[in-house]
Amino acid sequence: MGRRATHTADELKxxxxxxxxxxxxxxxxxxxxxxxxxxxxxxxxxxxxxxFEHLDDLILHVxxxxxxxxxxxLADVAAQTKGAVGTAPIRALAKAYLAFTxxxxxxxxxxxxxxxxxxxxxxxxxxxxxxxxxxxVETALQPAMPHRSREDVRLSARVxxxxxxxxxxxxxGEKLSVVTQVSTTTMVDDLLSTYLxxxxxxxxxx
Amino acid sequence: MGRRATHTADELKxxxxxxxxxxxxxxxxxxxxxxxxxxxxxxxxxxxxxxFEHLDDLILHVxxxxxxxxxxxLADVAAQTKGAVGTAPIRALAKAYLAFTxxxxxxxxxxxxxxxxxxxxxxxxxxxxxxxxxxxVETALQPAMPHRSREDVRLSARVxxxxxxxxxxxxxGEKLSVVTQVSTTTMVDDLLSTYLxxxxxxxxxx
DNA sequence: ACCTGAACACCGTTCAAGT
DNA sequence: ACCTGAACACCGTTCAAGT
Numbered sequence: 506m507g508r509r510a511t512h513t514a515d516e517l518k519x520x521x522x523x524x525x526x527x528x529x530x531x532x533x534x535x536x537x538x539x540x541x542x543x544x545x546x547x548x549x550x551x552x553x554x555x556x557f558e559h560l561d562d563l564i565l566h567v568x569x570x571x572x573x574x575x576x577x578x579l580a581d582v583a584a585q586t587k588g589a590v591g592t593a594p595i596r597a598l599a600k601a602y603l604a605f606t607x608x609x610x611x612x613x614x615x616x617x618x619x620x621x622x623x624x625x626x627x628x629x630x631x632x633x634x635x636x637x638x639x640x641x642v643e644t645a646l647q648p649a650m651p652h653r654s655r656e657d658v659r660l661s662a663r664v665x666x667x668x669x670x671x672x673x674x675x676x677x678g679e680k681l682s683v684v685t686q687v688s689t690t691t692m693v694d695d696l697l698s699t700y701l702x703x704x705x706x707x708x709x710x711x
Numbered sequence: 712m713g714r715r716a717t718h719t720a721d722e723l724k725x726x727x728x729x730x731x732x733x734x735x736x737x738x739x740x741x742x743x744x745x746x747x748x749x750x751x752x753x754x755x756x757x758x759x760x761x762x763f764e765h766l767d768d769l770i771l772h773v774x775x776x777x778x779x780x781x782x783x784x785l786a787d788v789a790a791q792t793k794g795a796v797g798t799a800p801i802r803a804l805a806k807a808y809l810a811f812t813x814x815x816x817x818x819x820x821x822x823x824x825x826x827x828x829x830x831x832x833x834x835x836x837x838x839x840x841x842x843x844x845x846x847x848v849e850t851a852l853q854p855a856m857p858h859r860s861r862e863d864v865r866l867s868a869r870v871x872x873x874x875x876x877x878x879x880x881x882x883x884g885e886k887l888s889v890v891t892q893v894s895t896t897t898m899v900d901d902l903l904s905t906y907l908x909x910x911x912x913x914x915x916x917x
Numbered sequence: 918a919c920c921t922g923a924a925c926a927c928c929g930t931t932c933a934a935g936t
Numbered sequence: 937a938c939c940t941g942a943a944c945a946c947c948g949t950t951c952a953a954g955t
Contacts, residue, residue: 702908715919757951
């Protein structure tokens with residue numbers, strides 16, 4: 506056996522990540538294995554371990570590409586609502602966010618279904634991408650709470666992001682759909698309207 | 712080989728569910744397998760399939776016992792706050808709920824980490840337990856929104872439950888803890904205060 | 918009737934051996 | 937230098953064979 510040189514190192518890496526992504530889009534995390542990826546790209550399973558440390562590392566890179574794509578989307582929305590006041594920016598952001606996650610639910614769920622073994626640390630480059638995402642939420646939320654501290658905005662951004670994640674994750678997890686007969690959109694709309702209404706009301710008191 | 716009769720059918724079922732629960736409490740879903748359960752109880756893996764249809768069925772029963780325990784807890788809280796007005800009941804319920812989930816986080820996460828294959832339907836007895844849980848939330852939320860329709864209460868109960876799930880699931884999932892440096896309690900308090908404040912504010916307008 | 922344990926078709930990961 | 941494929945230690949599940 507031995508070398509092939511039909512693909513450069515970069516091409517091979519891309520080939521692996523693209524086909525891993527395709528498998529998740531089609532069959533979810535459950536359908537993904539080192540062997541299914543290898544079969545799809547016509548290499549042996551061992552080859553994956555020349556490019557990635559282990560399967561968790563590979564999956565983290567699939568997630569990274571998706572986060573980059575989402576962050577680019579959100580940056581566009583942020584640019585369009587720049588300078589707007591009130592709740593318009595955060596509402597526009599939530600809409601774009603939900604559209605993105607609804608488009609490929611299985612791929613999006615990868616973010617939450619995939620758990621690192623406790624022995625593995627989360628890489629810094631991964632944390633950075635999540636922080637960029639949260640930064641977009643903070644920026645969009647700022648005009649909705651003009652008289653609040655930066656800390657308050659940070660907290661609200663995290664509460665809203667987690668809550669929206671909870672809603673969409675229960676909606677896509679078939680087992681708990683008993684809880685979510687109403688659509689994700691309706692629930693997120695209610696959350697945003699009521700939470701943002703609460704921010705305004707509490708502000709009036711202060 | 713052959714029969715043993717050291718345990719009755721019911722004893723064996725209980726033995727299996729208790730040790731499966733213990734494994735999840737200690738090592739999470741990742742540590743659970745038909746073989747680890749079998750080793751722990753001193754039976755062969757095949758025996759599990761005399762008692763449960765498959766591993767997913769077994770896991771569903773572990774979740775069921777946990778939901779029963781939680782529902783009993785929440786029923787107690789409901790009894791104590793019966794007749795109270797305003798936001799006291801829902802706040803008491805949220806507190807009890809969080810205390811329960813914080814006590815055995817890995818076991819609680821089982822509810823959300825475990826996904827049935829698409830080919831399997833969720834059993835009715837499982838849906839029922841989730842509906843009981845949601846019923847407790849609705850009952851506790853009712854006094855906080857006295858002038859709203861039953862449908863509004865249903866929606867708000869689902870939004871709050873999903874949101875709290877999102878917060879606690881991101882907190883326990885190590886990969887995303889970048890988002891949740893603040894404690895679960897702080898985030899849930901903020902969610903409740905702001906959302907309930909929003910309910911009151913919107914009500915004033917109507 | 919109940920339980921075993923071998924068997925089947927899978928995993929992730931490693932690494933000596935080949936080109 | 938790169939890739940293979942066999943090997944190892946695991947899976948879930950089935951079922952003939954035993955008591």
